[in-house]
Amino acid sequence: MAAQETVDHKYVYDFAEGNKDLKDLLGGKGANLAEMTNLGLPVPPGFTITTEACQAYLATGREPDGLAGQIEAHLESLERGMGRRLGDPHDPLLVSVRSGAKFSMPGMMETVLNVGLNDRSVVGLAAQAGGNERFAWDSYRRLIQMFGKTVCEVPGEEFEHALDEAKRVRGTTSDLDLDADDLRGLVDAYKKIFLKHTGRDFPQEPREQLDLAIRAVFESWNAERAVLYRRQERIPADLGTAVNVVAMVFGNLGPDSGTGVAFTRDPASGAQGIYGDYLANAQGEDVVAGIRNTVPLQDLERLDKRSYDELLAIMARLEGHYRDLCDIEFTIERGKLWMLQTRVGKRTAAAAFVIAGQLVDEGLIDLDEALHRVNGAQLAQLMFPRFQLDHDFEPVAKGVGASPGAASGKVVFTSARAVELAAEGEAVILVRRETNPDDLNGMIAAKGILTSRGGKTSHAAVVARGMGKTCVSGADEIDVNVPAKRFSVAGQTVTEGDVVSIDGTTGKVYLGEVPVTPSEVVRYFEGTLDPDEADDALVRAVHRIMTHADAARRLAVRANADTGADAARARRFGAQGIGLCRTEHMFLGDRRELVERLILARTDTERSDALAALLPLQRDDFVEIFREMDGLPVTVRLIDPPLHEFLPPLEQLAVDVAVAQERGEDVAKEEALLAAVRRMHEENPMLGLRGVRLGLVIPGLFAMQVRAIAEAAVRVTREGGSACPEIMVPLVGAVQELETVRAEAEKIIAEVVGDSGVEVLIGTMIEVPRAALTAGQIAEAAQFFSFGTNDLTQMGWGFSRDDVEGAFFWRYLELGIFGISPFESIDRDGVGRLVRIAAEEGRAARPELKLGVCGEHGGDPESVHFFHSVGLDYVSCSPFRVPVARLEAGRAAVETVGSDSR
Numbered sequence: 001m002a003a004q005e006t007v008d009h010k011y012v013y014d015f016a017e018g019n020k021d022l023k024d025l026l027g028g029k030g031a032n033l034a035e036m037t038n039l040g041l042p043v044p045p046g047f048t049i050t051t052e053a054c055q056a057y058l059a060t061g062r063e064p065d066g067l068a069g070q071i072e073a074h075l076e077s078l079e080r081g082m083g084r085r086l087g088d089p090h091d092p093l094l095v096s097v098r099s100g101a102k103f104s105m106p107g108m109m110e111t112v113l114n115v116g117l118n119d120r121s122v123v124g125l126a127a128q129a130g131g132n133e134r135f136a137w138d139s140y141r142r143l144i145q146m147f148g149k150t151v152c153e154v155p156g157e158e159f160e161h162a163l164d165e166a167k168r169v170r171g172t173t174s175d176l177d178l179d180a181d182d183l184r185g186l187v188d189a190y191k192k193i194f195l196k197h198t199g200r201d202f203p204q205e206p207r208e209q210l211d212l213a214i215r216a217v218f219e220s221w222n223a224e225r226a227v228l229y230r231r232q233e234r235i236p237a238d239l240g241t242a243v244n245v246v247a248m249v250f251g252n253l254g255p256d257s258g259t260g261v262a263f264t265r266d267p268a269s270g271a272q273g274i275y276g277d278y279l280a281n282a283q284g285e286d287v288v289a290g291i292r293n294t295v296p297l298q299d300l301e302r303l304d305k306r307s308y309d310e311l312l313a314i315m316a317r318l319e320g321h322y323r324d325l326c327d328i329e330f331t332i333e334r335g336k337l338w339m340l341q342t343r344v345g346k347r348t349a350a351a352a353f354v355i356a357g358q359l360v361d362e363g364l365i366d367l368d369e370a371l372h373r374v375n376g377a378q379l380a381q382l383m384f385p386r387f388q389l390d391h392d393f394e395p396v397a398k399g400v401g402a403s404p405g406a407a408s409g410k411v412v413f414t415s416a417r418a419v420e421l422a423a424e425g426e427a428v429i430l431v432r433r434e435t436n437p438d439d440l441n442g443m444i445a446a447k448g449i450l451t452s453r454g455g456k457t458s459h460a461a462v463v464a465r466g467m468g469k470t471c472v473s474g475a476d477e478i479d480v481n482v483p484a485k486r487f488s489v490a491g492q493t494v495t496e497g498d499v500v501s502i503d504g505t506t507g508k509v510y511l512g513e514v515p516v517t518p519s520e521v522v523r524y525f526e527g528t529l530d531p532d533e534a535d536d537a538l539v540r541a542v543h544r545i546m547t548h549a550d551a552a553r554r555l556a557v558r559a560n561a562d563t564g565a566d567a568a569r570a571r572r573f574g575a576q577g578i579g580l581c582r583t584e585h586m587f588l589g590d591r592r593e594l595v596e597r598l599i600l601a602r603t604d605t606e607r608s609d610a611l612a613a614l615l616p617l618q619r620d621d622f623v624e625i626f627r628e629m630d631g632l633p634v635t636v637r638l639i640d641p642p643l644h645e646f647l648p649p650l651e652q653l654a655v656d657v658a659v660a661q662e663r664g665e666d667v668a669k670e671e672a673l674l675a676a677v678r679r680m681h682e683e684n685p686m687l688g689l690r691g692v693r694l695g696l697v698i699p700g701l702f703a704m705q706v707r708a709i710a711e712a713a714v715r716v717t718r719e720g721g722s723a724c725p726e727i728m729v730p731l732v733g734a735v736q737e738l739e740t741v742r743a744e745a746e747k748i749i750a751e752v753v754g755d756s757g758v759e760v761l762i763g764t765m766i767e768v769p770r771a772a773l774t775a776g777q778i779a780e781a782a783q784f785f786s787f788g789t790n791d792l793t794q795m796g797w798g799f800s801r802d803d804v805e806g807a808f809f810w811r812y813l814e815l816g817i818f819g820i821s822p823f824e825s826i827d828r829d830g831v832g833r834l835v836r837i838a839a840e841e842g843r844a845a846r847p848e849l850k851l852g853v854c855g856e857h858g859g860d861p862e863s864v865h866f867f868h869s870v871g872l873d874y875v876s877c878s879p880f881r882v883p884v885a886r887l888e889a890g891r892a893a894v895e896t897v898g899s900d901s902r
Contacts (some may be wrong), residue, residue: 042337257280296824622725
């Protein structure tokens, strides 16, 4: 018999055999069900099929050998323990079949409830429930609906239409008003829908239902929405999902039964208290689907005080055990409380910081762990603006503030339209009665989500919080008409394309676009809000965690800044210097004419005159920056882009000259400029005459810049300040290039600096693959390396960033070739390896070599951890991302210490 099969590999675990640390094997849901079972909490019995079984199934298209026998053995054990058999016509055991990956993916994979019901056992279920036929037929129609949609891909809307028709005939809008006869008729209608779409009758054999449901959960791992969610959340694609088979407990047995979701703290703000939703006479899917508006969890005290008190005690125990905010699903069956799930709850960015600080105060975690519990992406969310409501803006509706933020955009009613408009650059607000997993594309594309149903635990709320999207749910004053592409509220009609604004903190909805104001967190970083005087718990929590991050981190954080104003802002945000000052930005605007003179120069005298005119302008720019960064290092990159970027485009200039000639105008200057542009034209200018090559070909260009830097540093020093310039030579591919530039620069520096005490370092930007591979040679002529990871990525991959991101990256992401754009997060295996090689070989040749990074990756959280592991001295990023880099540098240091101690 199958139950007696013996296999070497264990694919199925009873709940009593697992624990919370086995998430890789049992998935998050299974591991936590096991943990609660071992804690002695009231968990319905069941078993978990491992992620390894899923991986094997997806790899081969069939169940691994031995799995069927193990399922049979554990099912028989479950039946013995419950005293019932699956699908027994007189006293049936019913089970739920639920997904459960290592990382929470709310609503992305499949669940089937009431497995084991058929035309015979539905009668036994009614008898088991004391003759409650309505309950039995309601459970049966739910099984056919969920099984049809999940396992057999029957269009879900057909079941919804049949349900709506049954309610119309009954003259009600609530499914609770349907009686047993109505539901019996609905089951017949559902069966016909199932037969029409599948070509077969609904399966009556309980074990066939179970096997097909398990297979459907396996296959849902690769469903489009699950793949999209994993890509969005950067969850590895090869983990697979576990499957949990759990004895059913019923919240739809009447008014003394129900189901709910609870949080041990507010997942939106972090505030302590009682948070959650409860729905009487309902199954769990009714709560998260938002099809009926729930009541606050506090109402349960009035409805069932015994269960309420027991639930609060369990919540406190779980939070103490997990040392974190817990998200709990429960069912009450005729006054008996059952725990269906717990997990470390998803929370907003604000709640993450506040809760981390609270848990430190309560002695549950230390500051290192608090730093581990937050991340740079959350901090970046907190720096976004919020609505400025000191104007005459009155809300037209109010729902539940499910995920904070301030979002304005054009109203759309379908996911497809949201994606379409967002691709055109429009900000959109996705408006639905309630969202479901099929709306994921639109939720990603939208700036915010607004639903008329649901609460803080609805699908829209949970997914939006995980993504950091603004969301208002349960705004029931809004009457949403999706087919007509409009909603009505307060006597007004809002149609697709109209602009609305939603506040995910207060839950308020406004017509039109509401102006925004800087966040309190930005005011704190800018120094205009003292955290010790702030009433805001969030600001105090951010200050506390940032202080610890700064104390823990090894990596310094600099900023990319080209002006005094940028430098000042960067310093306020905590930058410890400038890692990239791009001198070409100083040649724009009114100075273009001087650059044109340099380009058009045909003699040494003309070139010298042009450079002499540029020198004082450059010097004044550097003086301003050195003053702002007093005492901190400033890395100045000598001019990098090809000179044609400072000239009009060839095609435009040719047309302008031709038109002017046709009119008989004097175009001698324009003709000379056109000739110069043609002379300098390159098929691929990013691989042409730029960077160090430009400095070697145009005599005096780099010399002018070096002199301007040195003179500015001397002036600031003699004013009583402290200038610490670092001159960076771009695009070096061979040590001889750097040696040539350095020799000329050192002569100028020695002449200008004299006895002023100014020290000027000379280094290079590692952005050409050859430079990374010959770093040992280049280090002999360089006092520092700064990795230009933007160009290193372009040249390492053979990509032109300006062309490829819009042209085909979307397809690479869709196919899974990229998990994320290599321009957004460092490609550790390829470009990252070049960085590692250059760092190791550079330091081997010159142990005191300073190492930094100044590409956009310097502000990317994942990349910061990589640069820490490689041993760089600093990262540099845009001023606004400096706090994010500081936080992640601290997290990287703490995680490294933790892993070392383990």
